[in-house]
Amino acid sequence: MFTVEQVVEYFAGMPTDPxxxxxxxxxxxxxxxxxxxxxxxxxxxxxxxxxxxxxxxPAAWQTCLCPELELDEQEWRDLFAHAGVGEERA
Structure with a gap:
């Protein structure tokens, strides 16, 4: 098992985003x-x-029994906006 911090540090050292x-x-x-x-x-x-x-x-949201206990509402909104979920596409 690894910690979240260790994984983020590992990904930060990669030449491209994960x-x-x-x-x-x-x-x-x-x-x-x-x-x-x-x-x-x-x-x-x-x-x-x-x-x-x-x-x-969306996968992270679906793994949660109570998503609102994992991250606050604004954090989820920021993530979903970044993911483009809910955006109207022309």
Missing amino acids: TAEQIGRAALRVGVGWYPALVYMLFLEGLLAPSAAAACV
Whole structure:
């Protein structure tokens, strides 16, 4: 098992932002209960590409029994906006 901080530090050392698949695997290493925290910390560090966010943010939400206990409402809103979820597409 790894901590969220260790995983974020690892991804920060990579030459490119992590993919959704890499983030999903990392969530298994930290424990799926930490998936929302991992995604939010990657977002805060500028390591969450919108393409990865589009897959990871809804997945992190779905892993939670009570998403509002994992992150506050504004944090979820920021993540979903970054992921482009709910945007009207022309």
